[in-house]
Amino acid sequence: MSTSIDVSTVTSEGHDGARQLAAARTHRAVKVYGSAETAVRALDGIDVVFDRAMFTAIMGPSGSGKSTLMHCLAGLDDLTSGEVWLGETQLGRLSEKQLTRTRREKLGFVFQAFNLVPSLTALENITLPLDLASRRPDKTWLDHVIETVGLGQRLAHRPCELSGGQQQRVAVARALASRPEVIFADEPTGNLDTSSGAEVLDLLRLAVREYGRTVVMVTHDPVAASYSERVVFLADGKIVDDMAGPTPERVIDRMKSVGEV
Amino acid sequence: MLRIALKSALAHKRRLITTGIAIVIGVTFMTGTLILSDTLGTAIDSLVSDAYDEYDAVIRSKEVQTLPFGGEIRATVPAEIEAAVSAVPEVKAAAGNVEGFAFVIGKDGEVLGSTGLGPPSLAFNWIDVPELQVGTLSEGRPPENDDEVVLDFRTAEKGGFRIGDTVTIESPNTGTYEFELVGLTGLGEAGDETTGSTISVYTLPTVWRVVGQPNKFQYISAVGTGGASQEEVVEAITPVLPPDLEAITGAAYVKEQQELFGQFVGLITTFILVFGIIAVFVGAFIIYNSFSIIIAQRTREMGLLRAVGAGRGQILGSVVIEAVLVGLAAGIVGLVSGIGIAFALKSLMGSFFTLPPGPPTITPDSVLVAILVGLLVTVVSALIPARRAAKITPIAAITEVEVDSSSLSRGRKVFGTALVVTGGLSLYLGLSDTLGNPLTAVGIGAACFFIAFAVLGPVIAAPMSRVLGKPLPALAGVSGRLARENAARNPKRTAATAAALTIGVALISVIAVMAASFKADIVDSTTNQMTADYVVSSGGSFFGFNPAISEEIAGLDSVGIASPLRYTGAQITTGIGMEVPEGDTDQPLSEQSGEPTAVDAPLEFLQGIDPETYFEVVDAGELVGDPGSLTDGKFALAEARAEEEGLEIGDKVEFYFVEGGRVELELALTYSEPLDPTTVYYLPLSSFEKYASPQFRNDFALLVTSAGGSTRAETKADVEEVVAVSPMAEVKDPADWGEEQAAMLNGLLGVIYLLLLLAVGVALIGIVNTLTLSIFERTRELGLLRAVGMSRAQLRTAVRWESVIMAVIGTLIGLVIGIGLALAITTALSLQDFLSGPSLPVVQLVVVSILAGLAGVAASIWPAGRAARLNVLDAIAME
């Protein structure tokens, strides 16, 4: 049940290869909701490392703490005790303003639903984090992302004019556009049919393989999990297993046994 | 369903509270005014009946003229009648009463009390008959000699006068006097109550001299012998009176005086009440908007209710019940705070005149009005949203519905456009002078435009938001773009929010433009038409100065021309039969019998001029006829008016003066340019002197030119020396005089603006409310924005700009409607020769716009703070 740390050297953007860094990690992360009798230990001392340029899936039964873990990793929520590190920064030490900047510059998000700002067009949604930072988008990169995601025709449309799959692809494009270090995705395919889901998952895998991003994805779906390179299983706020090179069959097997734990 | 409604009301109580505030403010204002009015009414009734309670009969002239703003002018009673009345066996004693105007001058040389709309400064004669004394001496003794005066205690207090001090009194009619203060008086048992008027009391010969109406009384009061009833006393007196006099009972007189005062209080309270009603009206928009938003947000929930079997009526009912709860609560809270305001106002008023101790008078009427207004306005405003709620289909529970997507129908555009066209046509016809009365046409046009604005508001709100928001992305980046899009997103919501502001701004701009036009008119005519070097003026007061001053100035060597102006009113009665004042059956018999006394003709303002000199110092345009022919018994009229009335030189017109009766005067002269467009009848001073009531026989202005050999400075110095004796008169340049005349409007305007700000304030609450509700609705979106890196400051900026867009839309439409309307009205008035034309107070209007924008910023503070404080995680996790 120990966390396997992949020590293969993964560097991004020509960074000095000598330093081996995890993209994100937690140390004895504990999150307690409520107090006294009603207290819920959503995270119960989690130590996990997410390697750079790796696609990791987090699985577990409903209520096991997956979303909580992800929110804490992304600095959307704070821990009751323990540490969360994003690269070399400890999130708990950051001010609200610094956290906002970190989200804007270093993180990308894809949620299950309601990913886009309804009043902005698809393109405006994609460039939103850049605009918020008043950063000029890298035109070639942006075009490349848009082309990859396959939204060329739909850029001027508003979210309500897009299908669910298209909306999620816009969300992925947004997560890619600002070249964040880590992309967090919470059940990004939960609302999609199989083929739309597959397109989104392909994109996330592409983000890792082609562009060297780190992707952490929460999912219920063994097939979705099989797109990843590693699956971390949670139950009752603890890590109960860690699987490398998942296939749908292995994941289903494992889920059954975790369910029994 | 009641349970569901109650539960839902409780669940949304925060939102309903902000919604209700809009109505609470209006209701507070209305009940506050109503309660204050009742309180003042009671106080005045008791003060008045205290003053006159021992009168058994009052003898006075039947000749009376009602003034446009309440109050009346009555002809005087000859002094010898007093003896005749006293001789009646049923009369124990009778006394003539003089009521004139005289100002008490403070130790600083300034008039104590008001020379304008405030409580008057009255001069009375001392009456020896205890029953007939109006006040009670609280200190000192009655005036016994020609150089003695008694003052009311409040004035003495204000002026720092003690018994034995010398008091300066200024009569507008006869000049300046010095008296020794010998006593203090007041109303009530102890003489320590006051209506706020400034009272000075003299011996009879002295007051006649001061007021300048020897041997005349305003009325005669009488007390009967023990056995006789008031009616019997009146019946006994009536036969000894000449036909133009009447006797009424003391009780009737008290009632009449109470009504006269009541009218004045009523005028003020109605005036304030109007603004309370405007505030409630603005509040109605906000209620409508809030309920629309709340229902839009609950579409799914209502769809679910429908899916599980709730009927349309039940959904409608549940919303109405919610509205009833809000309305009742708002009514009750408004009532309570209205009482609070009345308490505060009462203590404020109490420093001006005596109010009975204890709480303000709260009548069941005010309570009922408060609750009913709160309830009805809320429920009626919520009805349209409630009907929309009832139309929600069960499918709404399942499908993702775009919030408030109710479409902007073609019908709306067609209807709105039709209204604009009709309104435009009506204005055009009215202003092109093809219809009879331009004002009616303007009125119809204005009504069309207002409705069109309500109908088209949602249609233009989105494009307006986009246009106004154009510079925002450049100014504020994504925040600006979001603000623009959010304002354009729910056009109905934006329109309704802006509409609340539009009403206030439109009213303010109408008033501002009209006031500016009138002022410009006054200033223009005084600077362009007056050729005098100086004007001696009564300093913007409602009273003139002693004509003796004018005479003295006319006699100065350095003065060439000195031409006085006086003003009074008369009714034009040509061809109109005299009528008895409407037959009030309560009135005693004597009132209804005898000669007819009054007519329904409107009051015309008359300017008294010296025909020899007036046209030399005032350019009255083209004259037809010879000023020299304007002798006693003749009059001059503006050419346009003469044409309208079909009058030609030599025609006779019948005027009715209260004091002078009905007189036929001959049109001797017409001129094309009136100095004051509202006063077009000119009377030579010789006739003015004969017919105008004594209180008008003073000079409002004296137009002065230098004599040939003197410099202007010399003349000014000489004139100033003469004027120095009177605190009522000042020397001005003609231009300054115009400004001063125009400034008389300022006080009233200030009050109107202040009260209209109330409506604007309510509208701002509307913006706060809409933004808060919208932010609640956009929780997830805001959470998302924060998650992808929007900072709190950026979020606040977005909300702020959205607010500013709404405020600016409301203001712009308000300005357009207001200015348009005011231009139409002023143009219509100029067609009727009341005004020379419209004039735009650009600076004021710019200030209004900037303030409105800033108000938008202010309105956004709270909602923006809320949006920024929003917990990102809650927003994301929200299902």
Ligand SMILES: Nc1ncnc2c1ncn2[C@@H]1O[C@H](COP(=O)(O)OP(=O)(O)O)[C@@H](O)[C@H]1O
């Ligand atoms: N805001 C909260 N307040 C209290 N308890 C919470 C809150 N959010 C999550 N929890 C609890 O924490 C545990 C983990 O929740 P979550 O991380 O959402 O699980 P998952 O995403 O794996 O379904 C659950 O027991 C849940 O009830």
Ligand SMILES: [Mg+2]
């Ligand atoms: Mg979850």
